[in-house]
Amino acid sequence: GAGVSQTPSNKVTEKGKYVELRCDPISGHTALYWYRQSLGQGPEFLIYFQGTGAADDSGLPNDRFFAVRPEGSVSTLKIQRTERGDSAVYLCASSKDRIRSEVAFFGQGTRLTVV
Amino acid sequence: AQTVTQSQPEMSVQEAETVTLSCTYDTSESDYYLFWYKQPPSRQMILVIRQEAYKQQNATENRFSVNFQKAAKSFSLKISDSQLGDAAMYFCAYRTSSRGSQGNLIFGKGTKLSVKP
Numbered sequence: 001g002a003g004v005s006q007t008p009s010n011k012v013t014e015k016g017k018y019v020e021l022r023c024d025p026i027s028g029h030t031a032l033y034w035y036r037q038s039l040g041q042g043p044e045f046l047i048y049f050q051g052t053g054a055a056d057d058s059g060l061p062n063d064r065f066f067a068v069r070p071e072g073s074v075s076t077l078k079i080q081r082t083e084r085g086d087s088a089v090y091l092c093a094s095s096k097d098r099i100r101s102e103v104a105f106f107g108q109g110t111r112l113t114v115v
Numbered sequence: 116a117q118t119v120t121q122s123q124p125e126m127s128v129q130e131a132e133t134v135t136l137s138c139t140y141d142t143s144e145s146d147y148y149l150f151w152y153k154q155p156p157s158r159q160m161i162l163v164i165r166q167e168a169y170k171q172q173n174a175t176e177n178r179f180s181v182n183f184q185k186a187a188k189s190f191s192l193k194i195s196d197s198q199l200g201d202a203a204m205y206f207c208a209y210r211t212s213s214r215g216s217q218g219n220l221i222f223g224k225g226t227k228l229s230v231k232p
Contacts, residue, residue: 033219042119042206042222043160056219089158095218104220106152106160 002026004107006092012113013082021077021110025094032075033104034067035091043091049075082114117142119209121223128197129231135182136192136226138207145169146212149183149190150220154204163205166190168212194228202230 005024013019025032030051035043045059049069057067064082069075079086089111093104118141128134140149151163166174166183173181178198182191194201204227208220 031218035220040224042208042224043220044222045219048219059219091158091160093160093220102218103150103162103165104218105162108157108159111158 004092004094004105006090006107006110008110009108010111010113012115015082015084015114017082019079019082019112021079021090021112023075023077023092023094023107025073025075025092026105027073029094029096029105030072031095031102031104032069033093033095034075034077035093037089037091037109039088046077046090079112082112084114087112087114117144117147117209117211117221119207119221119223121207121226123226124224125227125229127229127231128194130197130199132197133193133195134197134228136194136205136207136228138190138192138223140188140190140207140209142188142209142211144211148210148212149181150208150210151179151181151190151192152206152208152222153201154206154225156203160206164192197230199230199232202228204228 007022032049034046037043048056052072064080067077089109091109093106095102095104147168149166152160164176178195204225206225207223
């Protein structure tokens with residue numbers, strides 16, 4: 001596609017429920033990143049994919065968070081047993097490669113609200 | 116670990132005037148990349164300008180320019196001839212260039228810029 005697409009745009013869920021957030025990167029981009037942006041903060045790194053594999057998941061806050069990218073394109077961020085503290089905007093970014101000079105392009109994010 | 120600090124939570128500028136947003140960072144590396152991203156209410160992070168640390172020349176993009184002071188670890192953004200559409204959150208970000216890096220960005224907390232007509 002022309003840009004990074006994230007769905008849904010907004011998601012409201014009840015505490016304890018399971019949610020999936022989807023990211024469709026720019027076609028041909030092999031590197032994909034997930035970030036979490038809490039209110040009044042800058043985005044914080046969650047996980048990085050190079051192709052199909054999660055090359056770095058050091059930013060995931062705990063084992064309730066998991067992400068996949070089975071075919072090296074679309075990625076899904078999965079959150080189990082959601083808590084109110086998970087409420088944030090989840091941003092996805094992609095770049096041609098992790099080569100240092102490549103610029104990351106961001107989607108519009110998914111605003112997750114846990115009530 | 117690298118950190119990025121934006122000390123101005125909010126800034127305001129009159130339309131057509133010039134404003135400078137501050138950013139400092141901490142790193143022990145000599146080669147890295149610095150970015151300014153703009154985030155309007157639509158939430159999408161839009162790249163404004165990029166600076167490569169090994170380049171001494173300050174980057175410019177039309178009305179946007181940076182003052183990169185490597186020794187002081189300072190990377191400020193100057194917006195000239197401010198327009199109403201410049202109103203947004205602005206984030207400074209750092210990216211290492213080390214070979215083992217995954218290339219993720221480290222962001223500051225942002226500066227909210229208001230433009231007065």
